[in-house]
Amino acid sequence: xxxxxxxxxxxxxxxxxxxxxxxxxxxxxxxxxxxxxxxxxxxxxxxxxxxxxxxxxxxxxxxxxxxxxxxxxxxxxxxxxxxxxxxxxxxxxxxxxxxxxxxxxxxxxxxxxxxxxxxxxxxxxxxxxxxxxxxxxxxxxxxxxxxxxxxxxxxxxxxxxxxxxxxxxxxxxxxxxxxxxxxxxxxxxxxxxxxxxxxxxxxxxxxxxxxxxxxxxxxxxxxxxxxxxxxxxxxxxxxxxxxxxxxxxxxxxxxxxxxxxxxxxxxxxxxxxxxxxxxxxxxxxxxxxxxxxxxxxxxxxxxxxxxxxxxxxxxxxxxxxxxxxxxxxxxxxxxxxxxxxxxxxxxxxxxxxxxxxxxxxxxxxxxxxxxxxxxxxxxxxxxxxxxxxxxxxxxxxxxxxxxxxxxxxxxxxxxxxxxxxxxxxxxxxxxxxxxxxxxxxxxxxxxxxxxxxxxxxxxxxxxxxxxxxxxxxxxxxxxxxxxxxxxxxxxxxxxxxxxxxxxxxxxxxxxxxxxxxxxxxxxxxxxxxxxxxxxxxxxxxxxxxxxxxxxxxxxxxxxxxxxxxxxxxxxxxxxxxxxxxxxxxxxxxxxxxxxxxxxxxxxxxxxxxxxxxxxxxxxxxxxxxxxxxxxxxxxxxxxxxxxxxxxxxxxxxxxxxxxxxxxxxxxxxxxxxxxxxxxxxxxxxxxxxxxx
Numbered sequence: 001x002x003x004x005x006x007x008x009x010x011x012x013x014x015x016x017x018x019x020x021x022x023x024x025x026x027x028x029x030x031x032x033x034x035x036x037x038x039x040x041x042x043x044x045x046x047x048x049x050x051x052x053x054x055x056x057x058x059x060x061x062x063x064x065x066x067x068x069x070x071x072x073x074x075x076x077x078x079x080x081x082x083x084x085x086x087x088x089x090x091x092x093x094x095x096x097x098x099x100x101x102x103x104x105x106x107x108x109x110x111x112x113x114x115x116x117x118x119x120x121x122x123x124x125x126x127x128x129x130x131x132x133x134x135x136x137x138x139x140x141x142x143x144x145x146x147x148x149x150x151x152x153x154x155x156x157x158x159x160x161x162x163x164x165x166x167x168x169x170x171x172x173x174x175x176x177x178x179x180x181x182x183x184x185x186x187x188x189x190x191x192x193x194x195x196x197x198x199x200x201x202x203x204x205x206x207x208x209x210x211x212x213x214x215x216x217x218x219x220x221x222x223x224x225x226x227x228x229x230x231x232x233x234x235x236x237x238x239x240x241x242x243x244x245x246x247x248x249x250x251x252x253x254x255x256x257x258x259x260x261x262x263x264x265x266x267x268x269x270x271x272x273x274x275x276x277x278x279x280x281x282x283x284x285x286x287x288x289x290x291x292x293x294x295x296x297x298x299x300x301x302x303x304x305x306x307x308x309x310x311x312x313x314x315x316x317x318x319x320x321x322x323x324x325x326x327x328x329x330x331x332x333x334x335x336x337x338x339x340x341x342x343x344x345x346x347x348x349x350x351x352x353x354x355x356x357x358x359x360x361x362x363x364x365x366x367x368x369x370x371x372x373x374x375x376x377x378x379x380x381x382x383x384x385x386x387x388x389x390x391x392x393x394x395x396x397x398x399x400x401x402x403x404x405x406x407x408x409x410x411x412x413x414x415x416x417x418x419x420x421x422x423x424x425x426x427x428x429x430x431x432x433x434x435x436x437x438x439x440x441x442x443x444x445x446x447x448x449x450x451x452x453x454x455x456x457x458x459x460x461x462x463x464x465x466x467x468x469x470x471x472x473x474x475x476x477x478x479x480x481x482x483x484x485x486x487x488x489x490x491x492x493x494x495x496x497x498x499x500x501x502x503x504x505x506x507x508x509x510x511x512x513x514x515x516x517x518x519x520x521x522x523x524x525x526x527x528x529x530x531x532x533x534x535x536x537x538x539x540x541x542x543x544x545x546x547x548x549x550x551x552x553x554x555x556x557x558x559x560x561x562x563x564x565x566x567x568x569x570x571x572x573x574x575x576x577x578x579x580x581x582x583x584x585x586x587x588x589x590x591x592x593x594x595x596x597x598x599x600x601x602x603x604x605x606x607x608x609x610x611x612x613x614x615x616x617x618x619x620x621x622x623x624x625x626x627x628x629x630x631x632x633x634x635x636x637x638x639x640x641x642x643x644x645x646x647x648x649x650x651x652x653x654x655x656x657x658x659x660x661x662x663x664x665x666x667x668x669x670x671x672x673x674x675x676x677x678x679x680x681x682x683x684x685x686x687x688x689x690x691x692x
Contacts, residue, residue, distance in 0.1 A: 003072035005065065005092055007079045011111055014283030014291040015078070018113040026068055028079070032058035033091040035138065040146045048139050048558045052091070062095055069096045074104060076123065081107040081343060082299055083137075083548060084489060086130035093126060100126035110349045111283060111293030133548035139558055140164055140540070147566060148528070151573050156523055157516070157582040165486045166497050167524055168537045172479055173504055174513045174521040176471055183467035189217040190463060191226065193401050194456040195235055195394070200445040201456065204394050204401035215399075223460050226399065233396035235453040241391045245406070246384040249413035251303040251333035252345035252377045255488035256481040258298070258369075261376070263474030266368050267509075270473045270492045274298075276365040277346075280373070286353070286361045293349055294358060295373055299488045300343040301481075303333035305380075309347060313381040316351045321415060327383045347377040379417035386410045392447050405444035470510035484538030502602055516582065516602070523580055527572045531565070586612075593619045622652070628667030631676045633657040637665060661687060 002023050006015060009027040016025045033052045035041035041051040054062050069075050077092055079085035085107070093100045104123035108115040141164055148162040191206040206226070209215035217223045253261070262273040277298040283291040310330045317325050333345075348370075355371035362370060386409040394401040408414075447453075471479065477491045486494055498504045503517035513521070525532045540561065546552045572578050584599035591598055591611040598609040600623060607623040626636035627649055635653040642648060651659040663678035665687075670677055675688035 001072055002074045002076060003068050004076045004078050007085060007088060008282050010279065011282035011293065014111050014293050015116065017290050018116045024068060024072065026065060028088060029058065029061060031055070031088060032062055033095065035142055040142065042139050042142055044562065047555050050135060050139055066096065077103060077105045078107065078119070081109060081297060082489065083130045083134040086127055087134040090126050090131045100128065109343050110296040112349050129551045130548050132554040133544050136547055136554040136558055137544055140561060143562055144531070147569050151569055152520065155579045156519060160520060161501055162524060163497065164531065165490060165537065166494050168485055168532060168534055169476070169480060169494050170498055170503050170513070170517055171521050171532055172476065173471055173511055174518050176468060177513050180467040180470065185464040187218055188463055188465065189223050189460050191217055191223065191460045193235060193396065193458055196454040196456055197445040197447060197451065202403055202444055203459065204403035206399065207393070207402040208400035210398035220462065227458060230397055230399060230458065235394050235396045235455050237392055237447050237449055237451045237453065238395040239393040240447055240449050243389050244409065245387050245389040248384050249331060249379050249382050250376065250417065252305060252347050252380040253373060254301050254303060254345060255299050256301070256477055256491065258346055258373065259477050259491065260474040261372060262369055263472060266372060268365060268369070270477065270495055272365050273369065274492045276369045279366050280370055284361050284366065292353070294353060294370055296347050296349055297343045298346055300346060301488050302335045302343055303345045304335060305345055305347065310381060312351055313378060317378065317382055325382050325412065325415070331381055346373055348374045375417045379413040382413035382416065385412035385414040390444060392444070394453060403444065407443065470512060472509050472511060476511060483534050484541055485534065487541065519580065519582060527578060528568060591617060591619050593617055628665055630657060630659050631665065631667060631669050632659045663687065
């Protein structure tokens with residue numbers, strides 16, 4: 001019996017189904033050997049040697065693996081095909097007493113019978129360059145976290161943390177917020193002429209002024225002058241450009257682009273997207289098919305697609321849409337220079353499993369994400385969409401108006417994936433139906449140079465420039481990717497850490513830094529400018545890539561960072577002027593038990609009131625101001641949120657008082673039936689549905 005060791009427990013049944021008899025499959029459940037908790041566990045005096053221990057919750061797992069390996073005729077290590085997976089594979093060789101150079105390491109990008117069988121024919125040794133790259137990242141992050149965080153906590157507020165990637169990501173959110181706060185809106189006016197030809201009406205945007213320069217009115221006085229200048233004008237077509245335009249299909253998903261589109265198109269958070277993607281990769285139970293993995297490996301920065309996958313897609317597209325929808329040559333997408341390109345793009349593993357079929361077996365998030373991945377991949381392999389486009393410049397009393405029109409000639413990839421969330425050369429299509437004049441592409445009559453157009457009216461609207469939008473989870477990931485901060489596997493945990501540390505919060509879907517987050521960023525920029533330098537962080541990621549690809553010495557990379565870093569840490573720790581302690585804010589309430597002032601404090605659950613007499617007095621209260629007094633017992637009613645996220649209003653006298661309402665109570669009783677009155681969309685109603 002051969003033993004196959006994988007990472008994720010969730011894909012165990014899927015892989016076992018394809019391996020068949022003669023194989024035993026066991027899972028590590030992720031990392032099982034790591035740096036010690038609550039201590040540095042890095043020997044900085046001896047080559048930054050990491051001091052690993054078996055995680056307390058994985059001791060039984062390790063015991064089982066050892067027992068199974070001792071009985072097996074061979075041990076095949078099939079951990080995930082990335083640096084983390086390679087590191088786990090190395091740790092397996094260590095605990096099982098296997099020489100890494102003689103290990104039988106197998107890897108596959110997708111969990112299919114073909115991919116697994118092919119992997120079995122190509123066992124290899126452990127790639128120590130990948131292991132060293134992961135070791136360097138782990139050591140660097142531990143050094144920053146364990147050396148910098150205590151200083152941060154001492155100088156600002158206890159319990160704070162800093163990180164090599166997390167702090168720079170927080171800086172992006174804080175900088176965007178300040179950009180918004182400092183933004184000064186500027187007035188401008190959109191100006192159109194409504195015209196008609198052959199009974200077809202359209203509007204053209206003001207484009208050039210009498211001097212031939214681009215014109216965007218900046219005041220009402222300027223608008224009125226233009227209106228005066230155009231009085232009685234003839235509107236004549238002076239330039240007509242007709243062309244066939246093309247829109248290239250978007251590339252298949254990377255981790256980042258999948259997270260962005262899942263957020264923008266499906267409204268999924270990073271956490272939900274990651275969880276759904278992991279399940280799709282590991283496998284879903286699909287009736288008679290059994291456990292079936294639906295997508296390829298989900299942590300990738302590559303847009304590369306295998307020749308086999310392209311051939312399968314070509315056959316599928318030809319059968320379903322026709323030969324015209326297949327490009328003359330396969331679409332090839334250029335992967336960014338900073339990408340590791342270790343794996344293919346994210347794509348379906350079985351094109352015969354359509355989204356409609358997957359819907360029957362997947363949970364809602366998984367079904368929606370699978371449909372998105374499936375359609376995106378199919379679209380990426382399809383022919384360009386083409387349009388008949390026309391751009392008309394119209395002259396009126398030395399002013400020029402412009403209108404564009406576009407009619408579809410051939411849907412191409414738009415038949416599958418209509419539109420996208422961002423622009424990025426050929427990887428992302430341009431925004432649907434918008435031209436360089438800001439006008440939606442319209443259906444136009446036949447217009448030729450010299451044609452007189454019937455004037456109907458002028459239209460103008462005052463507007464003001466808007467500040468940049470706050471980041472959402474999706475756009476923050478996009479910014480991290482563009483600036484080289486982190487890698488696909490780190491995006492989700494980095495953002496999750498910022499939430500957990502109370503450095504950022506959500507306002508709707510937007511991310512907003514907390515006051516604490518702003519203070520931390522300012523302090524870190526002042527005393528650790530290099531750590532907070534986006535370029536420096538990106539350069540470190542490149543060095544980690546060089547360790548993995550070129551085998552450069554990981555110890556020298558770590559040492560080159562640590563020696564100057566620790567000098568600054570020691571200097572700041574000793575500098576009494578570097579403190580910027582955050583003091584708790586006093587509330588206007590007093591402790592009901594001892595009479596001392598209540599302080600506003602924060603936990604991972606939000607703000608709360610705590611007695612300033614702590615630890616002698618441990619009284620706490622909700623921070624929120626009460627909505628009203630309870631109509632049953634007279635105590636305060638607070639807005640609450642259930643475990644499932646539903647808002648309700650409950651009495652602070654619970655459990656002695658069981659008053660609860662799902663609409664906001666007013667504190668008053670109905671004059672007719674004496675039931676509580678509630679507000680529903682600012683209208684006061686009786687909570688008793690039987691009361692009129």
